[in-house]
Amino acid sequence: MTAPPGPHPGMPTYLGMPSFPVAARGAVADSQLRANLAHATHTIRAKRAGAVAELADWEQLRAAAKAIKDHTLAHLDTYLLRLEANVTRAGGHVHWAADAGEANAIVAGLVRAAGADGVVKVKSMATQETGLNEALAADGIGALETDLAELIVQLGHDRPSHILVPAIHRNRAEIREIFRREMPDAPPGLTDEPAALAGAARAHLRQAFLAAQVGVSGANFAIAETGSLVVVESEGNGRMCVTLPRTLISVVGIEKILPSWRDLEVFLALLPRSSTAERMNPYTSTWTGITPGDGPEHFHLVLLDNGRTAALADQTGRQALRCIRCSACLNVCPVYERTGGHAYGSPYPGPIGAILSPLLRGVTSPVDASLPYASTLCGACYDVCPVAINIPEALVHLRAKVVDAKREKIFSAERAVFTLSGRVLRSPRLLAAAQRASAVGGKLFARSGRIRRLPPPLSGWTDTRDAPAPPPESFRAWWARTRGTRS
Amino acid sequence: MRIGLFVTCLTDTLFPDTGKAVVTVLERLGHQVDFPAAQSCCGQMHFNTGYRREAVPMARGFAAAFGGYEAVVTPSASCASMVREYFPVLAAEAGDSRLARAVAEVAPRTWELSVFLTGVLGVTDVGAYFPHRVTYHPSCHSLRMLRVGDAPQRLLRAVRGLDLADLPDAEACCGFGGTFAVKNRDVSAAICADKVAAVRQSGAEVLCAADNSCLMHIGGALSRQRSGVRVMHLAEILARTEEVP
Numbered sequence: 219m220t221a222p223p224g225p226h227p228g229m230p231t232y233l234g235m236p237s238f239p240v241a242a243r244g245a246v247a248d249s250q251l252r253a254n255l256a257h258a259t260h261t262i263r264a265k266r267a268g269a270v271a272e273l274a275d276w277e278q279l280r281a282a283a284k285a286i287k288d289h290t291l292a293h294l295d296t297y298l299l300r301l302e303a304n305v306t307r308a309g310g311h312v313h314w315a316a317d318a319g320e321a322n323a324i325v326a327g328l329v330r331a332a333g334a335d336g337v338v339k340v341k342s343m344a345t346q347e348t349g350l351n352e353a354l355a356a357d358g359i360g361a362l363e364t365d366l367a368e369l370i371v372q373l374g375h376d377r378p379s380h381i382l383v384p385a386i387h388r389n390r391a392e393i394r395e396i397f398r399r400e401m402p403d404a405p406p407g408l409t410d411e412p413a414a415l416a417g418a419a420r421a422h423l424r425q426a427f428l429a430a431q432v433g434v435s436g437a438n439f440a441i442a443e444t445g446s447l448v449v450v451e452s453e454g455n456g457r458m459c460v461t462l463p464r465t466l467i468s469v470v471g472i473e474k475i476l477p478s479w480r481d482l483e484v485f486l487a488l489l490p491r492s493s494t495a496e497r498m499n500p501y502t503s504t505w506t507g508i509t510p511g512d513g514p515e516h517f518h519l520v521l522l523d524n525g526r527t528a529a530l531a532d533q534t535g536r537q538a539l540r541c542i543r544c545s546a547c548l549n550v551c552p553v554y555e556r557t558g559g560h561a562y563g564s565p566y567p568g569p570i571g572a573i574l575s576p577l578l579r580g581v582t583s584p585v586d587a588s589l590p591y592a593s594t595l596c597g598a599c600y601d602v603c604p605v606a607i608n609i610p611e612a613l614v615h616l617r618a619k620v621v622d623a624k625r626e627k628i629f630s631a632e633r634a635v636f637t638l639s640g641r642v643l644r645s646p647r648l649l650a651a652a653q654r655a656s657a658v659g660g661k662l663f664a665r666s667g668r669i670r671r672l673p674p675p676l677s678g679w680t681d682t683r684d685a686p687a688p689p690p691e692s693f694r695a696w697w698a699r700t701r702g703t704r705s
Numbered sequence: 706m707r708i709g710l711f712v713t714c715l716t717d718t719l720f721p722d723t724g725k726a727v728v729t730v731l732e733r734l735g736h737q738v739d740f741p742a743a744q745s746c747c748g749q750m751h752f753n754t755g756y757r758r759e760a761v762p763m764a765r766g767f768a769a770a771f772g773g774y775e776a777v778v779t780p781s782a783s784c785a786s787m788v789r790e791y792f793p794v795l796a797a798e799a800g801d802s803r804l805a806r807a808v809a810e811v812a813p814r815t816w817e818l819s820v821f822l823t824g825v826l827g828v829t830d831v832g833a834y835f836p837h838r839v840t841y842h843p844s845c846h847s848l849r850m851l852r853v854g855d856a857p858q859r860l861l862r863a864v865r866g867l868d869l870a871d872l873p874d875a876e877a878c879c880g881f882g883g884t885f886a887v888k889n890r891d892v893s894a895a896i897c898a899d900k901v902a903a904v905r906q907s908g909a910e911v912l913c914a915a916d917n918s919c920l921m922h923i924g925g926a927l928s929r930q931r932s933g934v935r936v937m938h939l940a941e942i943l944a945r946t947e948e949v950p
Contacts, residue, residue, distance in 0.1 A: 239889050246891045256899075552878040556895040592889065594882030594896070595753060597849030610850075614791075617755030636751060640759035643714055643746035644766050653718050668928055678890035683897070683925030686719050693717040693724035697740045 231349035235563035237588035242561035265495035287540035304445025308507020310517040322353035334431040340456040341365035342436030346565035364455040373400035379559030381545040433459035446506040466514040473539040488604035492544035525578030534615040540605040547599035569599035590616035653692040660688035709774035714746035726944035743770040749787040768807035782847030785817040819856040836866030840909035844916040881922035
């Protein structure tokens with residue numbers, strides 16, 4: 219059995235990504251990028267800790283959110299049908315998409331049926347995942363990102379590198395250059411002052427909002443009991459998109475569902491504090507089907523699976539479907555801080571991406587087989603997760619899946635090493651023999667108690683770190699010599 | 706109390722002085738220490754790299770070697786959390802009910818040294834003397850898996866002559882991560898560089914931790930830079946006295 223060349227076509231724009239260590243090499247070597255990321259992540263990390271510390275019942279909120287999501291996921295069929303019934307009753311239309319291709323085709327068909335050749339978009343992870351913009355472009359439909367950071371990414375012909383701050387890898391000077399190069403109506407003499415950059419984007423987007431016939435959004439939450447959708451944002455551009463166009467299309471992952479409005483309360487307390495370190499986000503838009511004379515005349519909800527049902531079938535992995543895309547785990551991750559988001563080969567970078575992408579796409583491609591290993595298992599992500607996803611547990615679970623998927627292969631050097639070391643490490647007798655051998659071997663490599671160079675793959679260690687020289691006598695040999703083998 | 710010492714394969718092979726120090730401290734406090742020679746490795750490296758099947762015999766070996774002790778003490782927060790957190794998972798996955806019963810019996814009695822001293826024995830002053838400026842790195846597994854809290858720092862503060870220096874951004878990972886250090890060598894080295902800078906900034910002569918794996922990692926970089934900062938396991942500092950410095 220040979221592995222396919224790239225990730226699962228569920229995320230078509232990321233086909234053919236190399237493994238994480240290879241993809242990360244450039245970013246790790248870019249000291250300016252690392253300094254920018256360190257500054258940004260440390261700032262938001264400290265602010266989040268402050269915002270969370272204000273709530274005495276944070277742990278109870280977290281436990282409640284986990285329980286609500288677990289209950290909903292366990293009864294997903296019930297709540298999805300309830301959502302569909304209530305969206306339909308409120309005048310909306312519900313479409314079911316098994317994968318990215320189906321979702322994109324449904325959206326493209328709806329845009330053409332509306333007689334439009336362009337859409338304005340609310341920041342949406344689901345449509346990043348399906349590669350909607352690229353699919354629409356192939357159909358001759360233009361998609362304009364209206365979230366400021368997503369606009370920067372789009373104009374820069376770039377990819378997002380953070381869930382909340384997609385252009386975190388760009389500095390002000392770069393953004394000014396992108397605007398001057400790609401935005402025809404950018405004012406002459408545009409400076410890199412944040413207010414000036416935001417002003418230029420505002421003027422650029424305003425015309426598009428007023429002219430748009432179709433808006434495309436995702437949703438942070440879908441409320442089954444009333445068929446309502448909820449979008450949480452900071453800029454108000456999302457609200458423009460969900461209110462001004464005549465047709466609104468929302469592409470929503472099936473795990474975004476909540477049973478009732480009472481459940482939403484818990485998440486509206488957790489999400490802004492975890493995400494932007496705000497007590498409350500500036501704009502929370504909610505809508506239920508259509509309201510004659512107010513807002514869009516046509517509303518379509520596209521419910522997206524794209525690997526979620528497979529993830530739900532994984533007993534350890536399914537907890538990743540609790541994710542509310544806050545990005546707190548990215549901001550505390552020692553790996554993300556050094557690599558940025560592009561190496562993760564999906565719109566979901568950082569610790570959550572390292573488990574979510576292999577769960578949604580499987581573990582056969584080079585990038586998906588490497589993602590579960592893109593972590594030191596330090597556990598900082600689990601501590602900050604507002605829905606208590608045990609990311610380290612899911613990572614080691616997925617590592618076993620990666621290893622087991624390769625077990626049929628006739629030969630793997632790594633497996634040979636682990637099989638042999640496993641035999642030695644489970645046998646006190648063989649371990650003692652290996653210790654005697656390493657004491658002799660250590661003398662060959664060591665200079666004044668340190669080893670400065672080892673052969674591959676251990677050169678990965680000694681390129682930047684000395685290794686300790688094995689001592690002449692192991693602990694077990696010392697014990698046997700001085701105390702006898704008492705037990 | 707009759708204590709079984711789980712020295713761990715890494716400390717056994719590369720850092721025997723840490724094992725000797727644990728024996729010294731526990732015997733000084735009046736306890737009987739055994740080293741069951743049937744012990745080997747907890748299997749964490751295999752488990753964490755995805756070789757779960759290969760880790761099961763190691764869990765069986767551990768349970769067989771340490772059954773019957775009142776307490777099992779180990780100088781590794783990382784290995785202690787493997788036993789306490791993941792042995793039950795391994796036993797359940799292997800469908801081995803005998804192993805599950807043995808683990809249920811031995812895992813709750815397996816303690817990392819600082820937790821055992823402060824939490825089980827209720828001791829913070831172990832009679833140590835170490836007149837040096839020391840900084841403490843709270844390893845990730847001690848902090849976020851085992852939740853040892855400030856037990857190691859309380860033990861260090863009670864050491865006569867010891868000057869405990871603050872470590873900037875102390876709770877940040879050192880970038881070791883077991884096989885991560887080799888599989889993602891560039892990222893690992895980049896994380897370690899920041900930890901080493903923090904250690905040097907602390908002005909300490911000695912870097913201390915409750916895990917030799919992290920110390921081997923940070924110490925390897927400190928040594929490569931010829932920084933002059935030594936690394937010492939917590940047990941080795943606690944073993945020092947004015948009589949035997």
